Amino acid sequence: MTDTYVNPLRDATDRRLPRVAGPCALVMFGVTGDLAQKKLLPAVYDLANRGLLPPGFSLVGYGRRDWDDEQFTDYVLESVKERARTPFRAEVWRQLAEGIRFVTGGFDSDEGFEQLKETLREVDETQGTEGNHAFYLSIPPDGFDQVIEQLRRHGLVDKSRTTPWNRVVIEKPFGHDLASARELEEKVSSVFSSDSVFRIDHYxxxxxxxxxxxxxxxxxxxxxxxxxxxxxxxxxxxxxxxxxxxxxxxxxxxxxxxxxxxxxxxxxxxxxxxxxxxxxxxxxxxxxxxxxxxxxxxxxxxxxxxxxxxxxxxxxxxxxxxxxxxxxxxxxxxxxxxxxxxxxxxxxxxxxxxxxxxxxxxxxxxxxxxxxxxxxxxxxxxxxxxxxxxxxxxxxxxxxxxxxxxxxxxxxxxxxxxxxxxxxxxxxxxxxxxxxxxxxxxxxxxxxxxxxxxxxxxxxxxxxxxxxxxxxxxxxxxxxxxxxxxxxxxxxxxxxxxxxxxxxxxxxxxx
Known part of the structure; x- marks a missing residue:
């Protein structure tokens, strides 16, 4: 009789196959910061270059700079050419660039968040992102509360809805001590369901x-x-x-x-x-x-x-x-x-x-x-x-x-x-x-x-x-x-x- 070993790392899904994301929009707050420029924007291109992003994908930047879509696209292109790990391919870039948008506004700007809502409605129609939106908060921790509250106030997130989905990505640190971490969790969980909150630890x-x-x-x-x-x-x-x-x-x-x-x-x-x-x-x-x-x-x-x-x-x-x-x-x-x-x-x-x-x-x-x-x-x-x-x-x-x-x-x-x-x-x-x-x-x-x-x-x-x-x-x-x-x-x-x-x-x- 031989022993049977069950591998705990094996999923029901065959992970040897590439996993391709479905239609969606990725909204980046803090898109002009170092992290976005050096890591996040090149990573998005590399995913597209490896065929892991769908044709129905849109990248939306939100920031204070007075840019139009074309200027933001040039900014992303500069970051990609300087930092991307995979070779630059014009046909991949053309498809990715079709879904790039920029919204000007501060964290306290009601006008900016209304424009963001309109922009997401537009890319849902033109890019086929189907209402699936991920909000990446690449911002200082003291801005988390304000952005999350603005997303709620302007109807950009519906906690009770599972399809289409809304998700939020939070960069560390997750608070500055136990008490502040609990306060942050209370705010986030009031707007997003627990399975929609992704705390990034790049390690x-x-x-x-x-x-x-x-x-x-x-x-x-x-x-x-x-x-x-x-x-x-x-x-x-x-x-x-x-x-x-x-x-x-x-x-x-x-x-x-x-x-x-x-x-x-x-x-x-x-x-x-x-x-x-x-x-x-x-x-x-x-x-x-x-x-x-x-x-x-x-x-x-x-x-x-x-x-x-x-x-x-x-x-x-x-x-x-x-x-x-x-x-x-x-x-x-x-x-x-x-x-x-x-x-x-x-x-x-x-x-x-x-x-x-x-x-x-x-x-x-x-x-x-x-x-x-x-x-x-x-x-x-x-x-x-x-x-x-x-x-x-x-x-x-x-x-x-x-x-x-x-x-x-x-x-x-x-x-x-x-x-x-x-x-x-x-x-x-x-x-x-x-x-x-x-x-x-x-x-x-x-x-x-x-x-x-x-x-x-x-x-x-x-x-x-x-x-x-x-x-x-x-x-x-x-x-x-x-x-x-x-x-x-x-x-x-x-x-x-x-x-x-x-x-x-x-x-x-x-x-």
Whole structure:
């Protein structure tokens, strides 16, 4: 008798077939911002170029600029030619351009929203978008309430209606603490049904993040080791080599913890630590993530197991760069952190007693996002101590970006020696292992919005649970006695970041 294995990643739908969106219009608020210009507009073109958008598609921009449709079309074309990942094809662009519209107005403009309503009625008729509308809020969080209320007031959304559909896309951060997240949810849910709200976390659209599920649940090799019996601790790092650039207005007052740990890194933690779902269906996947986040907590000793820093002037990328307080638009007494690190404990059978360390920072020596499962040492080494001096801990490292792939570190004998053991690595790299190129994260997520496919989007319960983990740390840091510690740009952070792990007998892995 043979065992039957049921693959939890398999859906009833054959996902080998390309999924093509149905007729719809995508309305972008904040369309002249950096995110739209660099990511969203090129992603829309790349989807069209790959044949994943229907002929009945329209892209509608909404903004304050006094543009007509032709001027906005030129703006989109410039963004596409500069940033698109797929080759430019005139015939694809001509079809896409037929559905491009622009509406001038502010968030408080009743006239602008009435014009938007008329524009959507027009593209429903001329482009065949059939009344299916997705509203992408690529705007600062303080504008969410106003835009959502305007959509309701001007009859652009009908919560009670399922066909044609209306959906809203919200960019992080989802509030600035638990209380504000609940207020935002109350406003959004008063206008949109829960299955029509898509909270974008672009990290969840990355192929390597999704491959984490395949690595664990499609292979028998790793799952027996994926627990407290073999793992000593887990490190999740998101390091950026850049400063804040032109984002002072957004970043100051937000900081590294709210900007990326509350969403990106805690979502990665949930995917790493969760139990096997019954299937890859959205509800099943969400239930397992919620269980992990509900079991996770901030460290009991916040002084010993949190670290907060702010970069000062230093060397990065071969040039001298200024410190955070010297950046344009930053107040000279700002206490916003650009380095945040802390320990998270998960109180369940699989992970009890095995800490997860989360770290996010700007002006690091290099740009890298990775998850490292550090394994416990072998209980006995039948070698002389001198033969194993260069032997570190075994590790399984999931590289999210750049150079997406997986690294295994283990000990091997050095050739031509009697028995000297040294660390070696075994690498899997997406770029060299598959002929297909990975779609950009926003391509995948925008397509999922248009399809109404929710597995990669965190729901409100996950958002609340994440804030419950982070809020005690933010409250502790808000005390004037716990202000950020300086670290030179181009280094791996303040001394407190290192001692945080050293207290537990560990060191940060050098990515």
């Amino acid at each position: 969840l659209g990355k192929e390597t993040v999704q491959n984490m599920l395949a690595l664990r649940f499609a292979n028998q090799l790793f799952e027996p080791l994926w627990n407290r019996n073999y793992v000593s601790h887990v490190q999740i790092t998101m390091a950026e080599d850049i400063g804040i650039g032109g984002r002072a207005g957004y970043y100051d007052g937000i900081g590294a913890a709210r900007d990326v740990i509350q969403n990106h890194l805690l979502q990665l933690l949930a995917l790493v630590a969760m139990e096997e779902p019954a299937s890859f269906e959205a509800g099943q996947l969400r239930a397992e993530k919620e269980k992990v986040l509900a079991a996770a907590r901030a460290p009991r000793n916040l002084k010993s197991h949190t670290a907060r820093g702010q970069y000062t002037a230093g060397w990065a990328g071969g040039q001298r760069v200024r410190g955070y307080l010297e950046e344009e638009g930053i107040a000279p007494d700002s206490q916003t952190e650009t380095y945040a690190a802390f320990r998270v404990d998960i109180d369940n059978r699989r992970w009890a007693g095995r800490p997860f360390y989360l770290r996010a920072a700007k002006r690091m020596p290099r740009r890298v996002t990775e998850i490292a499962l550090m394994l416990r040492p072998a209980p006995h080494l039948p070698f002389h101590l001198a033969d194993t001096e260069q032997l570190g801990a075994n590790a399984l490292v999931l590289r999210i970006q750049p150079n997406e792939g997986i690294t295994m570190r283990f000990g091997a004998k050095v050739p031509a020696t009697q028995m000297e053991i040294r660390d070696v690595t075994m690498d899997f790299n997406y770029g060299t292992s598959f002929a297909e190129s990975s779609p950009e994260a926003y391509e995948r997520l925008i397509l999922d919005v248009l399809l109404g496919d929710p597995p990669l989007f965190p729901q409100h319960t996950e958002v609340e649970l994440s804030w419950k983990i982070l809020d005690p740390i933010l409250d502790y840091w808000a005390d004037k006695e716990h202000q950020p510690e300086g670290y030179a740009a181009g280094t791996w952070g303040p001394p407190s970041g290192r001692t945080m792990l050293e207290r537990d007998g560990f060191t940060w892995r050098r990515p």
